[in-house]
Amino acid sequence: MRKNLTTVVSSSKVTVEINREKATVIIGERINPTGRKKMLKALQAGDFEMVRQDALAQVAAGAKILDVNAGVPGADEEVLLKQVLQTVMDTVDVPLCIDTADPLALEAALKTYQGKALINSVNGEERSMEAILPLVKEYGAAVIGLCMDDDGIPATDDDRLRVAGKIIERAGKLGIGPENIVIDPLALTMGADHTAGFVAMQTIEKIVAEFGVNITMGASNISFGMPDRKFINSTFIAMSIHAGLTCPITNPLEEAVAIAVLAADISMGRDEYGMAWIKAYRERQKAQAES
Numbered sequence: 001m002r003k004n005l006t007t008v009v010s011s012s013k014v015t016v017e018i019n020r021e022k023a024t025v026i027i028g029e030r031i032n033p034t035g036r037k038k039m040l041k042a043l044q045a046g047d048f049e050m051v052r053q054d055a056l057a058q059v060a061a062g063a064k065i066l067d068v069n070a071g072v073p074g075a076d077e078e079v080l081l082k083q084v085l086q087t088v089m090d091t092v093d094v095p096l097c098i099d100t101a102d103p104l105a106l107e108a109a110l111k112t113y114q115g116k117a118l119i120n121s122v123n124g125e126e127r128s129m130e131a132i133l134p135l136v137k138e139y140g141a142a143v144i145g146l147c148m149d150d151d152g153i154p155a156t157d158d159d160r161l162r163v164a165g166k167i168i169e170r171a172g173k174l175g176i177g178p179e180n181i182v183i184d185p186l187a188l189t190m191g192a193d194h195t196a197g198f199v200a201m202q203t204i205e206k207i208v209a210e211f212g213v214n215i216t217m218g219a220s221n222i223s224f225g226m227p228d229r230k231f232i233n234s235t236f237i238a239m240s241i242h243a244g245l246t247c248p249i250t251n252p253l254e255e256a257v258a259i260a261v262l263a264a265d266i267s268m269g270r271d272e273y274g275m276a277w278i279k280a281y282r283e284r285q286k287a288q289a290e291s
């Protein structure tokens with residue numbers, strides 16, 4: 001049987017366990033100004049109301065963890081990320097995923113965060129591992145490891161597997177166990193390379209077989225530039241769950257995606273008596289009746 005590690009993350013009030021035998025854990029992607037002009041403008045103006053609304057809406061739509069990214073060009077990320085993180089902590093109870101490329105902003109955020117955070121992310125570059133992994137250890141966090149290194153994003157599944165192994169091994173040397181590493185195979189854009197989705201799924205299968213770690217992925221990147229993106233996103237996410245994806249970073253407000261995750265879970269035998277599926281169906285009916 002393949003190994004099946006459990007990654008635990010928490011807020012001050014809620015603990016979430018990520019495990020291949022349990023329901024898929026959606027990490028809500030929307031608190032992120034990249035590609036979202038309205039949120040960028042609001043954050044530049046010091047207005048956190050949109051952050052609050054996005055936090056509430058994503059949790060209501062089924063997100064179990066929220067990704068928090070405050071990368072605003074020209075802003076002091078150390079200050080802004082802390083403010084956005086505090087806003088989200090004051091608004092919802094779910095654990096948070098701290099999304100930043102800046103080690104100083106990350107450490108400031110970790111000092112503010114109450115609970116066991118998921119750090120997004122480290123990668124296989126020497127510089128990244130040296131800066132991020134000691135913080136993972138010091139703050140007792142879990143971390144997302146991206147399958148890329150000094151040579152960029154490898155084209156093949158075997159080379160991405162090798163980068164995942166390098167990150168897991170280096171973390172192990174610092175006393176960070178593989179249960180605290182969540183690997184991201186990296187979903188590139190199909191529009192640029194039609195094999196991008198297949199390579200990501202093959203990478204997931206190989207990493208799970210070898211290491212048994214949990215797997216995340218920015219699962220809506222895949223369809224950039226394509227028409228009818230929601231059908232690609234929902235199909236790709238369901239297939240990736242079969243391959244071993246356990247905690248996608250995605251938009252739970254996209255109904256097709258949220259439904260595909262629930263359908264994948266029951267298809268994988270992870271929704272006992274179909275309770276989650278039926279509950280979500282009733283909620284959709286109720287919302288429809290009210291509109």
Ligand code: THG
Nearest residue numbers: 029030032034035036099120121144184217218249
């Ligand atoms: N892996 C990891 N972390 C990640 C990514 C990943 N973090 C960032 C990103 N990729 C995932 N998050 C987002 C957030 C916002 C958007 C896309 C991915 C986004 N969405 C809409 C769009 O697609 O055009 C626009 C938003 C809107 O509805 O207004 O821009 O791969 N580890």
